[in-house]
Amino acid sequence: MRKLLLSLAFALSAAPAFAQGAEEAPQAAPASVAIGMIENADADGIFELVQDGGVTVRHVRSGLTCHFLRDGEGGRLIVFPPQPGPAGRADPPSMPRGDDVACEMVERGVQVRYFATRYPFGSTLEEQIAGVDTAIRHRYPDAVRYPGETTRAADDGLPMRRSARFIISQDGARTFTRASVARIGDWILKLRYSAPAPDNAAAARADAAADMLFDGALAEIINPQR
Numbered sequence: 001m002r003k004l005l006l007s008l009a010f011a012l013s014a015a016p017a018f019a020q021g022a023e024e025a026p027q028a029a030p031a032s033v034a035i036g037m038i039e040n041a042d043a044d045g046i047f048e049l050v051q052d053g054g055v056t057v058r059h060v061r062s063g064l065t066c067h068f069l070r071d072g073e074g075g076r077l078i079v080f081p082p083q084p085g086p087a088g089r090a091d092p093p094s095m096p097r098g099d100d101v102a103c104e105m106v107e108r109g110v111q112v113r114y115f116a117t118r119y120p121f122g123s124t125l126e127e128q129i130a131g132v133d134t135a136i137r138h139r140y141p142d143a144v145r146y147p148g149e150t151t152r153a154a155d156d157g158l159p160m161r162r163s164a165r166f167i168i169s170q171d172g173a174r175t176f177t178r179a180s181v182a183r184i185g186d187w188i189l190k191l192r193y194s195a196p197a198p199d200n201a202a203a204a205r206a207d208a209a210a211d212m213l214f215d216g217a218l219a220e221i222i223n224p225q226r
Contacts, residue, residue: 041077062116066103
């Protein structure tokens with residue numbers, strides 16, 4: 001289901017693709033592609049293959065499931081090195097490798113990255129969204145806040161979500177970018193979504209696509225499909 005949402009999100013936000021030729025190169029089996037992505041990230045035991053007929057892997061500890069399109073092109077898994085504890089602590093707790101991961105998809109100018117992190121020192125949604133807000137403004141000094149719901153209450157079966165939205169200039173193009181965060185158990189889940197937005201209608205479509213993707217990812221963690 002979420003693979004369909006990912007396809008729809010790219011379709012909503014990106015320009016139409018050129019028609020492909022009648023003859024295409026043979027593609028590797030989706031499971032083989034997924035296994036290769038795990039190996040390339042040195043993530044065996046951190047991510048596992050999901051047998052759903054697609055290029056799909058699951059982060060074992062958090063339950064975050066990553067659905068990649070087609071042959072996995074434009075996608076990758078990331079296992080971040082352990083992060084230091086808060087400044088000023090003499091004995092910051094360690095973060096095991098695999099407690100800070102991401103999966104990324106890039107398709108026709110649309111960039112989607114999911115994060116799953118278990119902080120040994122704890123973190124709130126307010127701290128997380130403030131940190132992302134600051135990072136976006138630092139990287140893109142011309143960022144202009146895009147209007148939208150900053151907090152979605154946990155009244156739809158999903159956890160509370162916090163979001164920040166901006167219009168930025170990326171490689172000379174007007175771009176919508178958004179960060180959303182939520183907590184499930186000990187895990188902070190985050191979505192970073194960017195898409196070309198030549199006008200406000202395109203930005204609104206990108207915002208709706210990001211909602212679908214983040215809600216779908218959270219729902220899949222809460223109610224995993226085995």
